[in-house]
Structure formats: C-alpha cells, structure tokens
Amino acid sequence: MASAWLSTNIAATGASSITYGMSGMVVRVAPVDPINVKNVNRHNHYRCCSTAASSTSTASIYPPTKLSSSSSRGRKRCYANRRRAEAVIRAEAETPIPMATSVIEKSGIKIIKNPPESRLSDLGVRTWPKWGCPPSKFPWTYSSKETCYLLKGKVKVYPDGSEEVVEIGAGDLVEFPKGMSCTWDVSEAVDKHYSFD
Incomplete structure (x- = not known):
C-alpha cells in the first residue's frame, strides 16, 4: 500500500478525510502541533497520511495550491509566523555549543x-x-x-x-x-x- 506524509494547514474544515484527484486517493487528517511557538498555530495544523486503494499503485500526492479559509489574512499571518519560527529553530540548531574550558x-x-x-x-x-x-x-x-x-x-x-x-x-x-x-x-x-x- 503506497503511503505519503504531508504537512499542511487546513483551516475551517471539519472533514476527517479528503479525496485527491482522479486516483481516488483518500487523505486522512489528524491535528498535530508541529512547532511550539506562540501565534504559529492560529489555524489547525494537520499531518496527513495518504493511502491508495490499490496495493500495486505507486501514486504520489501533492498539497492543494489553495486551501479554503475563513480568513485569508489570518492564514497568511500563520504562514509568516511559521516561517520565522522555523528559521529561528534552524539557526539555533546550527549554532555550535562551545565546549567548557x-x-x-x-x-x-x-x-x-x-x-x-x-x-x-x-x-x-x-x-x-x-x-x-x-x-x-x-x-x-x-x-x-x-x-x-x-x-x-x-x-x-x-x-x-x-x-x-x-x-x-x-x-x-x-x-x-x-x-x-x-x-x-x-x-x-x-x-x-x-x-x-
């Protein structure tokens, strides 16, 4: 069974699954909090697990270009905050910790x-x-x-x-x-x- 993991934002939707494209691929979504930073999780963040109906298929799926939202301004602010938070986390991870003398x-x-x-x-x-x-x-x-x-x-x-x-x-x-x-x-x-x- 082919599977893939996506990280995306889904706002203003209560659906527990979404069907992608002509392949009939079903995406099950479950809320997660990928980054523990203030104001980042303004909309629901979801980790998506896709499963194909056929065990022989090797289909891959891509996130939609635009997700429905009750507030596009809030969605853009969420994306911007997340990008800033990810940049800070990467910078901290790349900074070497000095050894004690x-x-x-x-x-x-x-x-x-x-x-x-x-x-x-x-x-x-x-x-x-x-x-x-x-x-x-x-x-x-x-x-x-x-x-x-x-x-x-x-x-x-x-x-x-x-x-x-x-x-x-x-x-x-x-x-x-x-x-x-x-x-x-x-x-x-x-x-x-x-x-x-």
Missing part, C-alpha cells in the same frame, strides 16, 4: 583543554611557527619552557621519573616546563603551533 596539571605539564579563541589570540598562537610528526615514539628534553597548541594529533607523554601518563590531543594548549625530559608516544600524526620562552 578546563585546566589539568600532571607531572609539571599544564594542559588547557578547549581554550577560548580570545586566549589564543592574546597569545598570538596563530602566528607561532608550526611543527609536526607522524606516528612515532621518541625521547625529548625541554631546554626551555615550551607552550604549544595542537591542531591535530594524539600523544601520550611519559615524564622521566614519573609513573603518570599525560595524554594530549587536538585542541589542547599545553605548557611543558624547562628542564623536563620525557618520552613522546604519538599515536596520531601531530600538527602544532609552538613557542619557546
């Missing part, structure tokens, strides 16, 4: 997760030189303090003389203290901005 300190390494763009701008991070490496494992000693911002990658840092494992990744702003010796275990290729003090 958190600070972690382990074995002398300071990690700022999800730093705000204002912090990165104040530091001039985007103007710092860049460095990268493929997945690998190697020792490293910091002869001076380094601050870096990871654009991509995933690393486990094993500080010498510590049993702690420090994990850093894309989006982290990291400070390594002067004199630290450690081993970098890079599981995903790294690309970062860096600055030495």
Whole structure:
C-alpha cells in the first residue's frame, strides 16, 4: 500500500478525510502541533497520511495550491509566523555549543583543554611557527619552557621519573616546563603551533 506524509494547514474544515484527484486517493487528517511557538498555530495544523486503494499503485500526492479559509489574512499571518519560527529553530540548531574550558596539571605539564579563541589570540598562537610528526615514539628534553597548541594529533607523554601518563590531543594548549625530559608516544600524526620562552 503506497503511503505519503504531508504537512499542511487546513483551516475551517471539519472533514476527517479528503479525496485527491482522479486516483481516488483518500487523505486522512489528524491535528498535530508541529512547532511550539506562540501565534504559529492560529489555524489547525494537520499531518496527513495518504493511502491508495490499490496495493500495486505507486501514486504520489501533492498539497492543494489553495486551501479554503475563513480568513485569508489570518492564514497568511500563520504562514509568516511559521516561517520565522522555523528559521529561528534552524539557526539555533546550527549554532555550535562551545565546549567548557578546563585546566589539568600532571607531572609539571599544564594542559588547557578547549581554550577560548580570545586566549589564543592574546597569545598570538596563530602566528607561532608550526611543527609536526607522524606516528612515532621518541625521547625529548625541554631546554626551555615550551607552550604549544595542537591542531591535530594524539600523544601520550611519559615524564622521566614519573609513573603518570599525560595524554594530549587536538585542541589542547599545553605548557611543558624547562628542564623536563620525557618520552613522546604519538599515536596520531601531530600538527602544532609552538613557542619557546
């Protein structure tokens, strides 16, 4: 049985079904409230389920170009309000929710997760030189303090003389203290901005 769902406005009608076109297709209507916004539901909103009489037919139906209404002005206002409400809902859905900033300190390494763009701008991070490496494992000693911002990658840092494992990744702003010796275990290729003090 062919079926299709429509969303439309039907005002000033008490009918529980409407027949479309020559196919004899029957449309059953049931009131719904598609958008919970003030003044949008000025007329009845309906979700329509169409069913064809023949199980072998693949007919499709289209909403009428004009629906009867006791007030065309009210209908136009309803449509305009609905369009505005839908635009607001789409804009809110497309707006990314900012991640919370958190600070972690382990074995002398300071990690700022999800730093705000204002912090990165104040530091001039985007103007710092860049460095990268493929997945690998190697020792490293910091002869001076380094601050870096990871654009991509995933690393486990094993500080010498510590049993702690420090994990850093894309989006982290990291400070390594002067004199630290450690081993970098890079599981995903790294690309970062860096600055030495």
